[in-house]
Amino acid sequence: MVNVYEAAGPLYDALSGERVVYRTGRESGVALLKPSTGDTVLDVGCGTGLNFALLVDAVGPSGTVVGLDRSPKMLEMARRRVEANGWTCVCLVKADATTFDPNEIAKELPAPSSGLVDAVFSSYAMSVFDDWHPAWDRMRTLLKPGGRAGIVDMQLPVGRARVFSPLARLAASVGGADLHAHPWAVIEREGTDVRSASLRGGHIQVVAATIA
DSSP states (O other): OHHHHHHHGGGHHHHTTIIIIIHHHHHHHHHHHOOOTTOEEEEETOTTTTTHHHHHHHHOTTSEEEEEESOHHHHHHHHHHHHHHTOTTEEEEEOOTTTOOHHHHHTTSOTTSTTOEEEEEEESOGGGSSOSHHHHHHHHHHEEEEEEEEEEEEOOOOGGGGGGHHHHHHHHHHHTOOTTOOTTHHHHHHEEEEEEEEETTTTEEEEEEEEO
16 A cells, blocks of 8 residues: 555645544553653654654653554655654554564664563554554564553444444555454454553454463
């Protein structure tokens, strides 16, 4: 789906439904992830950097946020966001979330991280991958034992909110997301201290946990 996001990069924030629908998922996701001051957090599929403000506030100037995305145009928008806000604790990496070499990403991490991060996070990205499992495997490889992992993503609305399913399908089709992917389920299976939230009629699912 890189071509879609390359074309939409400059307009993504305006067209994504961020303020009306999806911002609440990011806020809930970071709150459940619970990054601490000084932490290093890997944001996989960071896009234009819509998670950065929340993550930077959490880790503070002594922490690090690593944004990873394969789209140059999305990363350019993310870079502009970083520069406009003066965030010196954010670094950007161009890489495919499903194929990147964890050892190469480890080289970008600040000392004394030992090549591992305190938390991994992904919002509205893993359902876009043809297969999200390789991305999770790489995220887990970079995560410290006992670190935190969080995923925010989409499914079809449930209950009375199912009336909005056509809108959810339309939004997913534009972005190339699979509403049946349910990538957050891996954290529910593998994590402890699992915390979750279901938002916007179940359309947005948020799960975070400690990964041994």
